[in-house]
Amino acid sequence: MSNPTAESGASSYSGTVVAVNAVISVVVALGLVWVVNGFNVFYERLDRVSPTVEGGAIGSAFVKGNEMELLVFMVEAIHVIDVIAGLGILLIMFIHWGAFRRIAGRMRQPGDSRAVTDGGEAADEGGETQ
Amino acid sequence: MTNLDHGKFTRMTTVFHSLLAMDVFFLFFTGYAIMFNDELWWMLTLMGGSGSVAALHRVFGVGLLALVTFWVLMMVTTDTGRSNFRELMPTPEDAKAFVQDIQFVLGNAEERHPNARQFAGGTADEIPLLSYVGKGVIFIFAAELTMLSVSGLLIWSKAGLMQYFATQTAAMAFVVFHGLLGVVMIMGVMFHIFEHGFHPAFFPVETKAFIPRSMIPEDHEDDTEGTGIEQLELSPAWASATNLAGAATVIGIVSVMVASIYDTGFPVSTELIIGGGPSNLLLTVGVNMGVLVLFLGMVLSVYGNLVRIRWEQRMQEEADAESVDVETAD
Numbered sequence: 001m002s003n004p005t006a007e008s009g010a011s012s013y014s015g016t017v018v019a020v021n022a023v024i025s026v027v028v029a030l031g032l033v034w035v036v037n038g039f040n041v042f043y044e045r046l047d048r049v050s051p052t053v054e055g056g057a058i059g060s061a062f063v064k065g066n067e068m069e070l071l072v073f074m075v076e077a078i079h080v081i082d083v084i085a086g087l088g089i090l091l092i093m094f095i096h097w098g099a100f101r102r103i104a105g106r107m108r109q110p111g112d113s114r115a116v117t118d119g120g121e122a123a124d125e126g127g128e129t130q
Numbered sequence: 131m132t133n134l135d136h137g138k139f140t141r142m143t144t145v146f147h148s149l150l151a152m153d154v155f156f157l158f159f160t161g162y163a164i165m166f167n168d169e170l171w172w173m174l175t176l177m178g179g180s181g182s183v184a185a186l187h188r189v190f191g192v193g194l195l196a197l198v199t200f201w202v203l204m205m206v207t208t209d210t211g212r213s214n215f216r217e218l219m220p221t222p223e224d225a226k227a228f229v230q231d232i233q234f235v236l237g238n239a240e241e242r243h244p245n246a247r248q249f250a251g252g253t254a255d256e257i258p259l260l261s262y263v264g265k266g267v268i269f270i271f272a273a274e275l276t277m278l279s280v281s282g283l284l285i286w287s288k289a290g291l292m293q294y295f296a297t298q299t300a301a302m303a304f305v306v307f308h309g310l311l312g313v314v315m316i317m318g319v320m321f322h323i324f325e326h327g328f329h330p331a332f333f334p335v336e337t338k339a340f341i342p343r344s345m346i347p348e349d350h351e352d353d354t355e356g357t358g359i360e361q362l363e364l365s366p367a368w369a370s371a372t373n374l375a376g377a378a379t380v381i382g383i384v385s386v387m388v389a390s391i392y393d394t395g396f397p398v399s400t401e402l403i404i405g406g407g408p409s410n411l412l413l414t415v416g417v418n419m420g421v422l423v424l425f426l427g428m429v430l431s432v433y434g435n436l437v438r439i440r441w442e443q444r445m446q447e448e449a450d451a452e453s454v455d456v457e458t459a460d
């Protein structure tokens with residue numbers, strides 16, 4: 001007799017597809033990193049020339065970066081999102097904590113004398129009293 | 131093994147879940163050791179200082195890129211993936227399940243809605259593949275992990291990023307943005323650990339994410355009304371463990387949220403300041419408690435796999451015993 005299992009193999013993933021996709025994923029990941037590694041400039045050109053080209057002095061780039069509206073907005077928006085998400089997660093957290101307490105109250109309390117086999121297979125209708 | 135309920139996931143999904151969890155835990159530990167270095171200085175030191183932590187973070191970052199790509203490929207290239215994709219769409223039942231969950235806690239509803247129920251028991255037929263929380267978790271985690279991967283690649287070479295803005299401060303903004311994105315994820319995972327570690331029927335870990343459904347027997351005389359949860363015995367450790375873990379999770383979430391407001395880094399301060407905000411003792415304790423919850427999650431994930439291995443062995447023994455019976459009968 002074989003083991004009666006849930007839809008064994010009925011809707012599962014083929015091993016070949018898993019293997020092929022795994023290989024592709026690793027190649028894509030390494031490829032992406034290879035691309036962004038080439039995404040680079042010689043730092044002296046960056047620090048010295050760029051601000052002066054704009055007509056500013058050394059240090060003006062620093063202030064300019066701090067005042068880019070898009071970036072300021074981006075960081076402020078994600079701060080707000082973090083707080084909203086945090087409050088939502090806390091709500092769902094308290095709901096689950098409360099629900100778990102209620103569910104626990106319905107279970108047989110530890111030390112109850114009624115015996116049940118582990119896993120409850122043979123225990124219909126709450127098991128038998130010993 | 132009292133916490134074996136109906137299975138849900140294929141072996142591919144359970145293995146993927148464990149790999150994803152491990153990788154994300156390490157990204158948390160390395161990433162937030164940098165961002166919350168005020169509170170987690172000891173982790174930074176323990177992992178060899180900021181240089182080595184940043185390098186480690188990048189290694190796990192590459193891992194995440196591979197995992198995210200793999201998941202997308204599986205969803206797109208397989209029939210099972212495409213059909214499961216339909217099961218993650220939210221339905222009106224999910225909204226009802228959320229409302230009913232609140233009612234259940236307040237004592238106005240007798241049962242959790244099938245779309246909220248973690249313990250299926252005798253009601254497995256009514257339970258969808260994913261609960262309303264599960265669907266939310268998938269959407270939020272998928273969006274988060276994608277954005278974290280994209281922004282992580284953007285900040286990989288800061289000099290490369292700077293050339294477009296001609297200033298270092300702009301690159302800092304992207305680093306800060308990347309770190310703040312992960313705050314939703316870190317708070318979400320803390321809740322996820324509580325949800326799947328402290329359900330009274332499954333405590334100390336819900337094995338659904340670890341034992342594939344093909345290994346779970348589905349035959350039972352189903353004559354009980356409802357889930358049959360009254361037949362299970364509550365673990366004696368549940369009450370105190372859950373109070374402790376629940377408190378730590380709440381404190382962790384609140385502290386990480388508050389720390390994320392203070393420990394920013396953009397706009398970059400024009401004065402030299404030591405630390406990034408009020409170096410508050412309370413916040414330090416709180417953020418460390420959050421890290422402790424994550425550690426617990428990592429332990430539970432490993433433990434879930436140990437339970438799976440033990441279960442595999444037991445199934446094997448039973449199968450062996452059966453085949454011996456058959457042989458002697460012949």
Ligand code: HEM
Pocket residue numbers: 154157158160161162164165184187188190191192194195275278279281282283285286305306308309310312313315395
């Ligand atoms: C769960 C996913 C992730 C989380 C929670 C996370 C979190 C973080 C945090 C908190 C920081 C520090 C930010 C700061 O200094 O304020 C950081 C930095 C960084 N992350 Fe991530 N990250 C994740 C995924 C990734 C991925 C997928 C990549 C790469 C593809 C990546 C690449 C980086 C890089 C390059 C840095 C800058 C490190 C340095 O200073 O050199 N991260 N991350």
Ligand code: HEM
Pocket residue numbers: 138147150151152154155248259260261263264265267268271319322323326327335336337338339340427428430431434
């Ligand atoms: C960074 C770590 C983790 C990530 C990113 C993650 C992600 C996910 C996702 C996306 C799902 C499917 C949606 C859902 O049903 O909630 C899931 C399900 C699940 N996870 Fe995790 N997980 C992590 C850690 C853990 C840990 C530590 C545990 C054990 C305590 C765990 C236990 C479970 C269980 C039991 C389910 C199945 C829920 C169901 O019945 O549908 N996970 N996880």
